[in-house]
C-alpha cells in the first residue's frame with residue numbers, strides 16, 4: 484500500500500518552550516489515517532492535515548463502542564534525534580485488542596513506518612523539557628452506518644499526536660487512591676485485558692465519585708470476590724512488600740501494560756526480587772499495618788511511574804512510605820525516563836531512533 488502525504492497549508496502556532504502543556508489538550512498539524520472496507524482490506528493510507536472528520540450519527544462506534552486505542556510516546560534529545568519507546572509492543576497489543584473486538588488486523592510494520600513518517604513531519608512539535616513528550620494516540624473505530632449489533636465491515640485507523648506534560652496536574656506528587664469495593668471495571672472473559680474504548684467509559688462513574696472525595700484515581704479490585712488488586716485504569720500497580728516487588732498477575736482482566744513489562748524487566752535485570760502474582764487488598768493493608776509495605780506505585784505510558792502516597796479502603800486511610808516517593812519508585816522513574824530521553828544507555832534496545 485502507498486502512503487500519500489498531504490501537508491497542511493496552515494501550520495498552527497506551537498506551544499512556547501516551557502509552556503504548561505497538560506495532557507492531551509494540544510494536537511499537532513498532521514494525522515495518519517487509513518480506511519478498511521470488507522473485501523478490500525486496509526486502504527487509503529494518508530498523512531494529512533489534522534482536523535475534524537464528519538461521521539453519520541448512525542456510525543457503529545457511537546452506538547456499540549467497537550473501538551480500540553493505544554498510547555505511546557516519542558522524545559527528542561539535544562541532538563534533535565527522535566526517540567520512540569517500544570512502538571512495536573503497542574502495535575502488537577493493538578492487534579490483540581483488535582482480535583478481541585472483532586476488528587480486522589493491521590499490518591504492524593506498515594503502521595509503524597507510517598508513524599515514523601508522521602513523527603519526522605511533526606518533529607518540531609516534540610517538546611524537550613524534562614517530564615514532557617509527544618504522546619501518540621493510535622486508534623481504530625468501527626465506521627459502518629447501521630444500527631444492527633454486528634461487527635462493522637468498515638473501519639478508520641488513525642494516529643493523532645499531542646505534546647504533553649505530566650498526566651497528573653500535581654506532577655510527581657504521590658497520588659491518592661480510593662480502593663473501589665462496589666463498582667467493577669472488568670471481569671474474566673470480558674474485555675479488561677484489551678485496550679478497548681468501553682473499558683474507559685465504564686470506569687468514569689467510580690472515577691468521578693472518587694474525585695469528588697479528592698482522590699486522584701480508583702484502585703480496582705477483581706469483580707468476583709472484590710479481594711484481589713487489579714489495576715488503576717490508567718496505570719498498572721506495583722507494591723514493594725518486605726523487599727519483594729509485586730505486581731498483579733495478568734489474569735485476563737488487567738491491561739498488559741508496556742511500562743509494566745519494562746519495569747519487570749528492569750527490576751529483574753538489576754537483581755530485584757520481582758513477582759507477578761495475585762495480591763489481595765488484605766495482604767497490602769496487612770503489610771501497611773505491620774510496616775512492611777515499603778512503596779506503592781503505578782505505571783503507564785501517560786502516567787510513567789507514579790508514586791502512591793495513600794490509599795483509602797472501607798473508610799480507613801493507609802499512608803504509604805510517609806506519603807513520599809520511595810527509592811525503588813524513584814529508581815524506576817529515573818531509569819525509564821533516562822532510557823526514553825537518551826540520558827541513560829538503552830541496554831534492552833527499547834528505543835527506536837529516527
Ligand code: COI
Nearest residue numbers: 554555717783784785786
Ligand atoms: C496511556 O497511558 O497511554 C493510556 O492509554 C492511559 C490513559 C491516558 C487512558
